[in-house]
Amino acid sequence: MQGPPQTPRQPRPLPQTPPRSAAYAPTDRTVPTRSADRASYDREVVHAILDEGHLCHLGFVRDGAPVVLPTLYARVGERLYVHGSTGSRPLRMAGGKDSGLPVCLTVTHVDALVLARSAFHHSMNYRSVVAHGTAYDVTDPEEKRAALDALVDQVVPGRSRDSRPANRKELAATAVLRLDLREVSAKARTGGVNDEAEDLALPHWAGLVPLRKGYGTPVADPALAPGTALPDYLKV
Amino acid sequence: MQGPPQTPRQPRPLPQTPPRSAAYAPTDRTVPTRSADRASYDREVVHAILDEGHLCHLGFVRDGAPVVLPTLYARVGERLYVHGSTGSRPLRMAGGKDSGLPVCLTVTHVDALVLARSAFHHSMNYRSVVAHGTAYDVTDPEEKRAALDALVDQVVPGRSRDSRPANRKELAATAVLRLDLREVSAKARTGGVNDEAEDLALPHWAGLVPLRKGYGTPVADPALAPGTALPDYLKV
Numbered sequence: 001m002q003g004p005p006q007t008p009r010q011p012r013p014l015p016q017t018p019p020r021s022a023a024y025a026p027t028d029r030t031v032p033t034r035s036a037d038r039a040s041y042d043r044e045v046v047h048a049i050l051d052e053g054h055l056c057h058l059g060f061v062r063d064g065a066p067v068v069l070p071t072l073y074a075r076v077g078e079r080l081y082v083h084g085s086t087g088s089r090p091l092r093m094a095g096g097k098d099s100g101l102p103v104c105l106t107v108t109h110v111d112a113l114v115l116a117r118s119a120f121h122h123s124m125n126y127r128s129v130v131a132h133g134t135a136y137d138v139t140d141p142e143e144k145r146a147a148l149d150a151l152v153d154q155v156v157p158g159r160s161r162d163s164r165p166a167n168r169k170e171l172a173a174t175a176v177l178r179l180d181l182r183e184v185s186a187k188a189r190t191g192g193v194n195d196e197a198e199d200l201a202l203p204h205w206a207g208l209v210p211l212r213k214g215y216g217t218p219v220a221d222p223a224l225a226p227g228t229a230l231p232d233y234l235k236v
Numbered sequence: 237m238q239g240p241p242q243t244p245r246q247p248r249p250l251p252q253t254p255p256r257s258a259a260y261a262p263t264d265r266t267v268p269t270r271s272a273d274r275a276s277y278d279r280e281v282v283h284a285i286l287d288e289g290h291l292c293h294l295g296f297v298r299d300g301a302p303v304v305l306p307t308l309y310a311r312v313g314e315r316l317y318v319h320g321s322t323g324s325r326p327l328r329m330a331g332g333k334d335s336g337l338p339v340c341l342t343v344t345h346v347d348a349l350v351l352a353r354s355a356f357h358h359s360m361n362y363r364s365v366v367a368h369g370t371a372y373d374v375t376d377p378e379e380k381r382a383a384l385d386a387l388v389d390q391v392v393p394g395r396s397r398d399s400r401p402a403n404r405k406e407l408a409a410t411a412v413l414r415l416d417l418r419e420v421s422a423k424a425r426t427g428g429v430n431d432e433a434e435d436l437a438l439p440h441w442a443g444l445v446p447l448r449k450g451y452g453t454p455v456a457d458p459a460l461a462p463g464t465a466l467p468d469y470l471k472v
Contacts, residue, residue: 029303033328034321055360057293057342059302066295066302067265070344070364085270092269106293108306113451115470119388119399120406124291128306152355156445163355163440170356193457200459204399205467207456209392215349216446221429223436224443231441234351 029132030185040186049129049186050075050107054154058082059104060090073105074150080105080131080179081138081147091175095137105131105179113209117195117202124189125208131184135177147176158233265368266421276422285365285422286311286343290390294318295340296326309341310386316341316367316415317374317383327411331373341367341415349445353431353438360425361444367420371413383412394469 023041024030032039040046056073059066069090074081082105084091094101107129114123138144148171149160166174193206218234259277260266268275276282292309295302305326310317318341320327330337343365350359374380384407385396402410429442454470 029298029301034324055344055346057295057304057306057344059293059295059304059340061297061300061302062265064297065265065338065368066297066304066340067368068293068295068302068304068340068342068366070293070342070362072360088270102301104295104302104304106304106306108291108293110291113391115392115395115399117400118402118406119384119396120402120410122388122391122395122399124308124391126306130304132301132303148355152358155349155358155360156351159351159358160355163351163358164353164435164438166354166356170354174356195457199400201461202400203461203464205454205456205464205470206460207454209454209470210452212448212450212452214448216448218441218443218445220441220443221431224441225437225439228439228441234441234445 038187045186049127053107056105056107074154076150078181083176086175100134103135116193117199117204117206127188129186133179135179138176138178260420274423281422285363289343292341292343310390312386314417319412322411336370339371352429353435353440353442363424365422371415374412374414380412
């Protein structure tokens with residue numbers, strides 16, 4: 001399924017993956033104005049949060065106004081990929097000769113509701129990653145194929161090997177954007193209730209309500225080829 | 237807990253709630269470039285998606301670049317509210333005499349993974365709402381209190397009546413933004429696998445994997461006042 005060699009069409013060299021260090025360098029954009037103690041720039045912390053999910057909220061600017069769309073993502077090393085139809089707005093905006101689209105890609109996992117005795121101290125335990133940067137249209141056919149595999153495998157590990165790969169027409173209809181992980185931070189709240197000392201005697205219940213996420217029983221397509229078994233990677 | 241009457245400090249009249257009709261008027265921003273058949277402007281559809289959640293991703297523009305942050309929201313009629321510390325960036329940006337912050341507020345529920353025989357037709361069943369507009373700092377004390385109650389009740393219905401309301405100091409430390417629901421659309425994918433006819437005989441399993449979300453057993457704060465029972469609204 002390897003495509004023909006092509007001359008990359010990018011008008012400028014893509015940023016290289018930064019040398020591997022234990023942490024991303026904080027920037028003005030990644031240091032929060034509030035609760036800075038909840039922020040982390042640790043590479044492993046960021047990777048772990050990203051690897052646990054597959055849905056991000058991608059922000060970009062259109063006509064001066066913000067747009068936030070939900071979309072799938074995949075992480076491959078120090079790169080994030082999103083994809084979509086070549087006709088979709090952000091992907092059209094990122095391509096072309098004046099390529100590159102400033103984006104903010106955010107991934108959030110909610111772990112628990114935090115119910116305090118005071119309304120003010122209600123909170124959530126969560127982990128999030130916010131990545132800033134410029135997203136580039138992926139034009140190298142090998143990178144594009146690998147990114148599309150990664151997008152499928154981010155949702156169901158191993159699935160890309162158990163499906164028909166994209167053909168030429170499908171590849172042409174799909175655009176892939178790459179965002180290098182450079183200006184990125186994680187933020188998390190963990191732990192229990194943080195009420196004021198003078199509120200502790202109030203008669204309101206306080207504590208954590210954990211969120212549970214999981215998958216239900218797979219529902220096979222009615223037109224499944226006879227004898228097709230449920231693959232191991234979908235068995236609970 | 238009613239605050240003293242105050243003269244509203246907004247420098248311009250806030251937009252009024254639009255007359256109630258069955259649907260929001262589509263605009264250039266709310267008509268998707270792709271899969272327009274998945275879009276809906278129906279008021280009840282939009283409300284139902286919003287009412288099922290409490291976490292949104294709020295986008296705004298800072299120094300020309302997009303920023304997307306996860307935060308809680310509440311819907312009260314045709315208004316959405318978000319809140320935060322008065323020191324936080326978007327809330328500072330929305331306040332002041334030149335008030336109003338262009339935002340995009342997006343809420344997404346993932347319902348199922350859609351595994352197709354072809355990598356290309358992998359998808360998700362989801363429901364999302366995207367609301368565009370200008371968010372205003374809420375300065376009316378009654379509206380602010382009601383919004384804060386709604387933010388607590390959006391997470392756990394009835395909870396605001398079972399917690400200590402914000403005191404003067406907490407109210408002063410909290411900013412609330414309001415976004416009127418005017419330029420808003422819902423988008424949803426439902427149904428089964430959408431493979432090409434020529435792929436149906438492939439030996440790959442295809443179907444839906446439903447996502448399950450729910451709450452686990454509440455974990456009481458160790459310092460709970462003696463005799464405080466788990467409230468009915470938290471019992472599964």
